[in-house]
Amino acid sequence: MTNRIDAAVETLSNRIGGKQVPSASGKVEPVYNPATEEVIAYVPLSTKADVDAAVQAAAEAGRAWAKTAVPRRARILFKYQQLLVERWDELARLITIENGKSYAEAHGEVLRGIECVEFAAGAPSLMMGKQLPDIATNLESGMYRYPVGVAAGITPFNFPMMVPCWMFPLAIACGNAFVLKPSERTPLLAQRLAELFDEAGLPPGVLNIVHGAHDAVNGILEHPGIAAVSFVGSQPVAEYVYKTASAHGKRVQALAGAKNHSIVMPDADLDAAVTQIVAAAFGSAGERCMACSVVVAVGDVGDALVEKLKQAADAISIGNGLEEGVFLGPVIRDSHKARTLGYIEAGKQEGAKLVRDGRLDAASDGKGYFVGPTIFDDVACEMKIWKDEIFAPVLAVMRAATLSEAIEIANRSEFANGACLFTDSGSAVRQFRENIDAGMLGINLGVPAPMAFFPFSGWKKSFYGDLHANGTDGVEFYTRKKMVTARW
Numbered sequence: 001m002t003n004r005i006d007a008a009v010e011t012l013s014n015r016i017g018g019k020q021v022p023s024a025s026g027k028v029e030p031v032y033n034p035a036t037e038e039v040i041a042y043v044p045l046s047t048k049a050d051v052d053a054a055v056q057a058a059a060e061a062g063r064a065w066a067k068t069a070v071p072r073r074a075r076i077l078f079k080y081q082q083l084l085v086e087r088w089d090e091l092a093r094l095i096t097i098e099n100g101k102s103y104a105e106a107h108g109e110v111l112r113g114i115e116c117v118e119f120a121a122g123a124p125s126l127m128m129g130k131q132l133p134d135i136a137t138n139l140e141s142g143m144y145r146y147p148v149g150v151a152a153g154i155t156p157f158n159f160p161m162m163v164p165c166w167m168f169p170l171a172i173a174c175g176n177a178f179v180l181k182p183s184e185r186t187p188l189l190a191q192r193l194a195e196l197f198d199e200a201g202l203p204p205g206v207l208n209i210v211h212g213a214h215d216a217v218n219g220i221l222e223h224p225g226i227a228a229v230s231f232v233g234s235q236p237v238a239e240y241v242y243k244t245a246s247a248h249g250k251r252v253q254a255l256a257g258a259k260n261h262s263i264v265m266p267d268a269d270l271d272a273a274v275t276q277i278v279a280a281a282f283g284s285a286g287e288r289c290m291a292c293s294v295v296v297a298v299g300d301v302g303d304a305l306v307e308k309l310k311q312a313a314d315a316i317s318i319g320n321g322l323e324e325g326v327f328l329g330p331v332i333r334d335s336h337k338a339r340t341l342g343y344i345e346a347g348k349q350e351g352a353k354l355v356r357d358g359r360l361d362a363a364s365d366g367k368g369y370f371v372g373p374t375i376f377d378d379v380a381c382e383m384k385i386w387k388d389e390i391f392a393p394v395l396a397v398m399r400a401a402t403l404s405e406a407i408e409i410a411n412r413s414e415f416a417n418g419a420c421l422f423t424d425s426g427s428a429v430r431q432f433r434e435n436i437d438a439g440m441l442g443i444n445l446g447v448p449a450p451m452a453f454f455p456f457s458g459w460k461k462s463f464y465g466d467l468h469a470n471g472t473d474g475v476e477f478y479t480r481k482k483m484v485t486a487r488w
């Protein structure tokens with residue numbers, strides 16, 4: 001936290017009631033380009049009073065918005081989709097600049113965000129209720145769907161566009177007003193998303209942005225004017241958000257951390273598996289909740305697999321994500337790089353075999369928070385590098401004699417976001433599907449993230465709540481129902 005301002009660098013303000021409003025706190029934090037270490041903006045650390053101003057603006061605007069005909073709401077979503085498509089390149093570049101991921105990854109992330117808007121534009125169908133004309137003689141019953149009121153979203157740094165787009169487009173299409181608290185490490189994209197939604201014709205105050213960190217989050221969790229909270233971030237914070245917001249009477253969905261396992265069977269197409277696993281382990285610098293962080297090699301496939309993984313990792317180009325051909329950008333902050341290097345040292349101390357040491361790529365004198373692709377072999381469940389979410393380009397390889405043993409290893413993790421199986425065998429797929437504890441499964445692919453019309457459905461400590469983000473779960477989360485039973 002700092003109050004020192006470089007006058008040449010923009011200080012962001014909150015977006016409340018359609019206007020840019022400076023935070024009352026006077027405190028700011030620098031936002032860095034992680035590839036260059038340049039300060040690209042200062043983000044205000046907003047207070048509970050700032051949150052309250054946003055909630056009041058949202059409540060005011062939300063009253064008319066909730067009564068706006070659903071097809072009219074949908075038309076604004078269609079216009080928003082158009083603007084996002086037109087600004088695709090600008091948005092992708094902004095993601096790379098504030099997050100560090102490669103331009104190609106950022107371009108894909110924009111698509112994922114746009115798909116959420118496209119799903120939300122189906123609001124007239126999604127908001128429909130149900131009727132049964134004859135529940136008894138001359139008695140009918142019907143369910144009507146309504147917005148919950150003001151909903152809030154708290155988002156992480158790793159998907160500055162996709163994750164906010166899991167939340168506000170659908171919430172708003174369902175007739176709610178929204179307060180978004182984006183990650184203080186990647187606040188610029190959120191600002192742009194709000195401006196473009198306003199340009200699409202969204203009435204002022206329906207979408208509000210409050211920047212900041214803990215104080216702003218606590219302001220949201222405790223605010224009596226907020227009915228629903230969507231959170232995406234690390235496991236301890238997700239648990240805290242879930243418990244605190246629930247205790248304040250809100251419905252909560254809190255998507256948390258992960259440690260995703262990929263199991264490689266002896267009958268798998270090894271080259272195809274390696275391509276998928278390397279992209280899933282090292283793409284976006286491993287900073288994905290669906291990253292592959294553990295590979296379990298079954299039977300005698302391990303040595304060949306590790307050799308091929310190392311070769312593929314050696315060929316990865318590291319650098320500023322805006323440069324042509326770069327695959328691996330920096331991790332988000334210096335502190336995250338230091339934490340990652342600490343895990344690599346801990347892995348060595350714990351007795352895992354360091355097959356490829358990304359610290360050597362990190363040792364260049366140039367700027368940026370770079371860590372190269374790192375591979376450990378002979379990892380065991382007792383090791384910290386297996387237990388903890390490292391959230392960096394560090395891949396652990398383990399060995400198992402059978403598929404059952406591999407599934408048992410994966411199921412020992414406290415996380416259960418995703419899991420993948422590489423095989424040609426239908427019966428192996430069935431055994432995997434029926435026995436693995438994870439909410440999102442991939443067969444012969446590395447990142448099994450569902451599309452916007454399906455729920456993003458982590459299990460165990462990867463998710464707190466009931467209704468998941470996206471799909472009809474999302475519609476249920478952002479709406480409440482009235483049942484009308486009538487005799488005429």
Ligand code: NAD
Nearest residue numbers: 155156157182183213214217233234237255256257258289
């Ligand atoms: P984070 O938990 O540090 O931050 C997430 C949000 O919570 C931010 O807006 C931040 O300001 C706020 N926050 C952080 N600490 C807080 C505290 N002590 N009290 C109140 N608010 C706090 O997460 P991150 O580092 O930005 O994101 C990475 C994490 O998010 C990883 O664990 C990743 O697995 C997870 N993630 C999960 C999913 C999923 O779908 N399950 C998707 C994306 C990211």
